[in-house]
Amino acid sequence: MTNASLDPIELQVLRSRLQAVAEEGAITIERTAISPIISESRDYSCTLLEANGDLIVAGGAISHHFGICGHAVRATLATHGDSVAPGDVFFCNDPHNGGGLHAQDVVVQLPVFVDGELVAWVANSGHMLDMGGMVFGSWSPDATDCYQEALRLPPVRLFRRGAEQTDVWQIIRTNVRVPDVVEMDLRGLVAGCEVARDKLVGIAQLMGRDHLLDGIGELRRRAEHEMRRRITQLADGVYRYTGWTEWHDERYEIPCTMTVAGDTLHFDFSGAPGQTNHFFNTKPHIITAQIVGDGSDVLTHDIPLSQGMFNPVTVHCPANSIVNSNPPAPVASAHIDVSLTASMAAHQCIMLAVAAGSSDVARLLTGPVAPSAMAIQTWAYTTPQGYPDGWMMLDGAMAGTAAAYDRDGTDLCNFIVARKPILEAIDVEMLEAWYPVLVDFKRIRPGAFGAGRFRGGSGCNMRFGPYGVDAVVGQLLAVREHLPPNGSGGGRPGSVSEFVLRSGAGEERALPGKSGAVVVSAGESIEFRIGSAGGHGDPLDRDPDAVARDVRLTRLTEAEALSVYGVAIVDGAIDADRTARTRARLLRERLDAARPASRPRSAPATEGDRERPAQTIYPGVDQRGGTAFARSSGAVLAHAPDAWTDGCPVLEQPLDGAVVERSYLDPVTGRLLLVEAVPAGAACSVVSSPRRWTEAAPA
Structure with missing residues (x-):
């Protein structure tokens, strides 16, 4: 037939x-x-x-x-x-x-x-x-x-x-x-x-x-x-996103360049470092599976995943690199650290092209996906009969999702857009029934992480200790120790994952995110706080009622509401006048503290560009003809083909050691256009170059 x-x-x-x-x-x-x-x-x-x-x-x-x-x-x-x-x-x-x-x-x-x-x-x-x-x-x-x-x-x-x-x-x-x-x-x-x-x-x-x-x-x-039809709705061009995989204080740069050409996507990881003796080397088939799986969750989320989604996509991973390793490279975490950094970077390239195009999935725009914030553990013990046994703590995979352009992220979940949940944590009752542990608490992690007009979801916070055995021995496998997941569209980064060993006397000691043979003896406990993804939009644009609700739910303190969101809350009530004054002051302070733009644009827009239709280059940044404008103020940021970030004052604040939070500001209002957590001295992690932008340059 x-x-x-x-x-x-x-x-x-x-x-x-x-x-x-x-x-x-x-x-x-x-x-x-x-x-x-x-x-x-x-x-x-x-x-x-x-x-x-x-x-x-x-x-x-x-x-x-x-x-x-x-x-x-x-x-x-x-x-x-x-x-x-x-x-x-x-x-x-x-x-x-x-x-x-x-x-x-x-x-x-x-x-x-x-x-x-x-x-x-x-x-x-x-x-x-x-x-x-x-x-x-x-x-x-x-x-x-x-x-x-x-x-x-x-x-x-x-x-x-x-x-x-x-x-x-x-x-x-x-x-x-x-x-x-x-x-x-x-x-x-x-x-x-x-x-x-x-x-x-x-x-x-x-x-x-x-x-x-x-x-x-x-x-x-x-x-x-x-x-292929949906790829054609993306804006042709070149998009780049750089992520980093951490090994304590070592950082491995994972650059991803995506080219959209008609109905095809090509991802290039040239520049990735050589394979290492750490356990997170990976393989091209793993990265490809993650890129297409995560990317199709956005582009074709209403169609079951099949080979048809793979055929228009090509992936280049240089030989003998950390993304295309060979024996004897260890690969026990081949699908977590480096590969999640690579697929997260590819996912962000897709999101950049979605924002710049005419796709009907633009409403699904989010920041970096949350799985790259997970902190899985394995635990082992000796049974009373003298046999080895153990379990895997997948509660450590329950990060919070990135915020979307119109909604907050989801707590204890990896993807805000997906065909179905990826993993489920074992119920506390089942965990305690199967294994010799007693759980002190399991809850949503509080804190002002992933702040934005829409905030990121929160990860899991859990503490447990051995029960009925002398000790349990764990392998801690956190992905993000110092570099939290970034936000999008001016949203601030989320949080890193943390492990804390608590003695019987209540003394606490922080543990490295990647630790082997961690012994938790009877009377001691281990607490983990899973990272969260970033927010979307400037936190100073968040609805004060939403901030007040987070305070009521103990997700935020009143002090965090004021310092991060500029919302004054006293005894649960919003002080509207003080909120307006605080937000105006915080905007001014940003501009005062920022260093000047690398290529400030004091000259007017190219003649006639202001009257041209707006096309998005990045959320909050519009292209009109050959000029890039800040959407909220109309300030000129760049002329094609220069990067729009060149026209932004830049504010840097230390985060953790050699990591900084870098903010690119609207030069008129001080609003956040792009915020990234990056190693100090690193170049901008985001480059959005739709073909229509590069071709708009004067001959």
Whole structure:
């Protein structure tokens, strides 16, 4: 049957059926695995892929898994080729050789045959509680090469033509600390594959094999067509955003340059540093999965993620760099630090192009995504029977989202725009029931973080200690120690993550964000305060009633309301006159304290430009002809093709050691146009150069 015979209704029914198959496979994983990280936190996924590894549809909670399963299938095909047979089940976990996000996120793959022909794959990924290596959980900041980190397997068979490969299972069991738990979770992934396979074969038998394949191909083509259509709504040009990955006081610059050309996006990470002996080296397939997964949440959030979203996107990661590493580079955190910095920078490039274009998703504009503020931990202990055990504290992933252009960020959540939640924290009651801990409190972190006209959401603040055991030993994996996530459109940065060890006597000691083998003994406790994303718009433009509400909810103190937002609140009541005076004073003080613009524009706008239609270069900055204006005051900031930031007075304030908060001001009003937390002396982290701006320069 030809593609022309597939009518729109039939295609929609097929898409819904395929989505239901993936979700049923995912639910099977959740209900058959036994570790809370899968059954409670939902760190797993189920994907359906074409015979060549192209993504059809996915279910489960981890969208970053969706994009890496095709990489695993293609590696399996390259290794095993024509020997793939019905009843085979493959396994891989090495990011350097066919694996997924990191060694703990194993990928189980099952080929689907119909009438003797390989027509599809089911590939499931889930986080295993332990995969061996130097520490429980296989996630050590002290590892200096991949050989120390975990058991690493290339694509191998768990089942051959339906027969269990007991030698492979025994290799895995022998190398992990909790073999029964890992085996049951692996079997849960296999069960999810089998359920999805059976359902997919049933659809093929109902529709006919060729009809099914035609439909899958047409769905891919339509998804790609729509992705390309929406890319054309972005403003052609070059956009750059620079992020930094931290290792205590070391900083690794991750520059991302995105080129929008017609219906394509190209991301270039040239200039990234060479691979390091720290555990956060990453791989191109991981960065690509995160870029497309996060970017499509904005551009095509109403369409299920599929290969069609990947095809218009290319990513360049220079060889032997921190974004394209090779053995022996350690990669236990390959999907967190560097890769999240890279995907966050790419996401911000997309947001810059959204703001500068005509896209109907401009209403979804936000600052840097919150996952880059997470502070996950793994904890281990010895059972009364003398066996090792432990858990992963995914509450550390509950950061607050960035503010949007018209709303506050969301507390305890990673994305303000997404198809579904990424992770769920284990309930306190479940955590205490499963493991020897007692939780003192778990709450939203208070404080004036991510201030803006719309503020960022808040992260998790939690304290717990060992209960019933002598001690627990942890690996602390905070992403942001000194550099908080930036805001957008004049919003201020969010907060960094912090760990505090509290003695039995109540004395507190701050711990480095990346710490290995942290011992918390009986009577002691550990507290973590998860970072938050940035705000949107100048905090002095926030509705005073919204500020007063945050004070009532104890998110802010009255002193913070006055100093950050300029809102005077006494005994819960707003003093409107004092608020107006305070805000006017704070605006003046900014201009008085700022250094002059690097290229001040005292000359008038190019003749006729003020009368031209306004087109956004950056939120709060408009292009009219060949001149850039501050939207709120009409002040001239730059003439094409110069950077609009060149015409802004700059205010710098120290944040933490060698980190500064740098603000680019409207030269007339003093309002914040762009605020960034950057290493002292760094260039501006944001460059927005729509083609219409660079081409507006005089000949």
